[in-house]
Amino acid sequence: MYNKKICIVGAGAVGKSSLIKRFLGGDFDQAETATVGAKINKKVLEIEGDKLQLMLWDIEGQSQLSPESMNYFKGASAMVYVVDGTRLHTLGAAIGLRLEIETHLGYSLPSIILFNKSDLAERWEISHNMIIDVEIGGNLSILTSCKEGSGVNMAFGLLGRVLLGKTTLVAA
Ligand SMILES: Nc1nc2c(ncn2[C@@H]2O[C@H](COP(=O)(O)OP(=O)(O)OP(=O)(O)O)[C@@H](O)[C@H]2O)c(=O)[nH]1
Ligand SMILES: [Mg+2]
DSSP states (O other), rough: OOOEEEEESSTSSSHHHHHHHTTTTTOOTTOOOOOOOEEEHHHHHHTEEEEEEEEEEOOOSSSOOTTTTGGGGGGSSEEEEETTTTTTTTHHHHHHHHHHHHHHHHHHOEEEEEEOOGGGGGGGOOOOOHHHHHHHOOOOOEEEEETTTTHHHHHHHHHHHHHSSSOOOOOO
């Protein structure tokens, strides 16, 4: 069995814990409580006959990371950056976090950006063009909704395939 660590990061209340809960088969909770520190969950995926155990590190939402929290990313094989489509500043926060983390590590990791809360389309502050710009910048993005459950399995399944070398991440 393969074993890979994935860190889920982004500003506060973008839906990191809700995404993981959904991926683990749990229900959406409108009153999800804020994460303190880091919480680790595991899930085994079966991809084309291979078993892959994902260690999912759900990291407390911060727009700026403390030097201590950089330790969370040691040994990570991939990153998931989460943006809340209803709050524009969470996009800048995600891009800033990627820069900060990769500068600290000294290398880049396979990464995807999840634009979460797609069920609240009427309240979105992020436009289609902004998402295209993010993709042109080299970040593969996927729209998700923890409330409706859409995009979540696809996103983690895609990362799983990347981690097993079965596909590469190429932004559209
Ligand atoms: N409508 C809607 N609400 C969502 C969605 N995802 C998460 N939420 C809500 O957004 C709030 C924050 O969700 P969390 O999963 O706690 O967010 P988080 O990123 O883990 O937050 P921190 O742990 O504080 O960093 C909660 O009220 C969730 O119910 C979504 O896709 N749609
Ligand atoms: Mg959380």
